[in-house]
Amino acid sequence: MSTGCPPQSPAVAKTEVVVEGWCPLLAATFAYWDNILGPRVWHIWAPKGQGSMLLSDGEVTFLANHTLNGEILRSAESGAVDVKFFVLAEKGVIIVSLIFDGELKGDKNTCALSIILPQSELDFYLPLHSVCVERLKHTVRKGRIYMQKGYGIIALLTSEIVPIMELLSSMKTHSVPEEVDIKDTLLNDDDIGDSCHEDFLHKAISSHLQTCGCSVVVGSNPDKVNKIVLTLCLFLTPAERKCSRLCRADGTFKYDTGLFVQGLLKDSTGSVVLPYRQVLSSTYPSTHIDVDINTVKQMPPCHEHTYHQRRYMRAELSALWKTTSEDEISPDHLINIQESFTPDLNIFQDVMHKDSLVKSFIDEVFLLKPGLNLRSVYLSHFLLLLHRKALTLLRYIEDETQKGKKPFRSLRNMKTDLDLTIEGDLNIIMAMAEKLRPGLHSFVFGKPFFTSVQERDILMNF
Structure with a gap:
């Protein structure tokens, strides 16, 4: 029997995942539609040792029926992945399913990759929904190739489901609160020089805002890292703060794709490894801040980031398709196969452009007395100013382009x-x-890709 086919036995294979701390995820399942037996669960992943309710095999089958019933006549484009969100109050659970077509036993089947959480965790999960779905989508894209070639798909799915369980567990204990007290940030210090250099704070906040509010803060002192994390989170919305994470003082978290701000502790060698693929897979570019040596670096702007991201993902899928056996599947081998693609691993560069908006804010906010909530009010006015400028910019571009009917050239x-x-x-x-209107960068700077230098040379001619 091919390794890509499910077992003939009705018994469901299960993988118990050891997760440090309490995991809010009840289980993850991979199911498919059998033309004779109907919905059938192929594999279950369950956190080990958690104190919440457990799902029996019968309940898992019931949930699989909900995810796949009605999908047998599914008409979707080839390769499409549909995301379904179910709230089953009678079972007290919520189910997030990715529905897609895959090849099993030589036939095309409708499959569902699902994660199951208690209904009580709905408010906790909703801000992280897009983070989890985007990560699982690319895994499904690769999984369809695995199934087409007859490779075992369970190991691939495990490689993404386990990190998502670890992510949800870490967010349960170390997520940034929805409301950040300015007293816990650098903006409350009487003398900014006692905590960090003013120029460093200015550059960190400026770059943080230039990369759509996404930053990675690294260092060896957890208190100092978390103070910078909370400071940057002041410039995010409450929902974005729920997608941000503090560093853990008694250990280290891995870099997680899709979070807005995350703190990471350096290891015993004094370094933090940021995996290239995970960094590039994030929706927005990121700022890299090292609090030990006071350095700030950033990734290219959104349109360049999106270009590199899609190019890398296409190269990864193309290389995977060219493999002839499962032994050839490794990140290094896949990139070597794709000779036309050479990744630029040095994706964090120095902050090239200075600003006046954040500079004026930093200069003026420390003229106000701390502890009287005046700085919080001033911060709110500053964020409102940025928001209004962004809305004005969008309206300006809409008027100049007749709401996108012609290219922007002014x-x-x-x-x-x-x-x-x-x-x-x-x-x-x-x-x-860009966060208000995704794709704005690509529209303004043109669909063809240019480097930043080429863009400035070309646009100055208009």
Whole structure:
């Protein structure tokens, strides 16, 4: 029997995952539609040793029926992955399912990869929904190739489901609270020089805003790392703070794709390894902040980040398709097969553009007395100013392009009219507008890819 086929026995294979701490995930399941038996669960992943309710095999089968019933006549484009969200109050669970077509036993089958949580964890999970789904989607893309070639898919799914269990467990204990007290941040210090250099704080906040509020803070002192994390989270929305994580003082977390701000402790060698693929897979580019040596580096802007991300993912899938056996499947081997793609591993660069918006904010906020909530009010006004500038920029582009009907060719005029002639200011407002209207960078700078230097040379001609 091929390793890509499910077992003939009705017994369901189960993998128990040891997760440190309490995991809010009840189980993850992989099921498919059998033309004779109907919905059939192939594999179950369950956290080991958690104190919450456990699902019996019968309950798992019942949940599989809900995820696959009605999908037998599914009409979707080839390769499409549908995301379904179920709330079953009678069972007290929520189910998130990715429905896709895969080849089993030489036939095309409808499959479902699902994660199951208690209904009581709905508020906790919802902010992290897009993070989990985007990570699972690319795993499904690779899984379809595995199934087409007859490779065993369970090991591949395990490689992503286990990290998601660990992510949810870590977010349960170390997520940033929805409301951050300014007293716990650097903005409450009487003398900023006691905590860090003012120029370092300015550069960190500026780059953080230029990369759509996504940052990785590393260091060897957990208190110092967490203080920077909380400071940066002041510039996020409450929902984005729920997708941010503090570092753990008694150990180290791994880098997790999709979080807005996360703190990581250095290992015994004084370094933090950021996996290239996971960093590139994030929706937005990130800022890298080292609190030990006061350095700030950032990834390229959104349109370049998206270009590199899609190019890498296509190369990974293309290389996987070219493999002739499971022995050839490894990240290094896959990249070597794709000769036309050479990844640039040095994706974090120095912050090139200074700004006036954050500089003025830093200079003025420390003129206010700490502890009187004045700085919190001033921060709210600053964020409102950025939001209004982003909305104004969007309306300006809509008017100039007749709501996208023609290309945008007046960047110089826009910078002058909106008082964004300083490159750093433009990058900050563009990043905030990108979150309001995804794809804005690619629309403004053109669909073809240009490097930043080429963009400036070309756009200055208009």
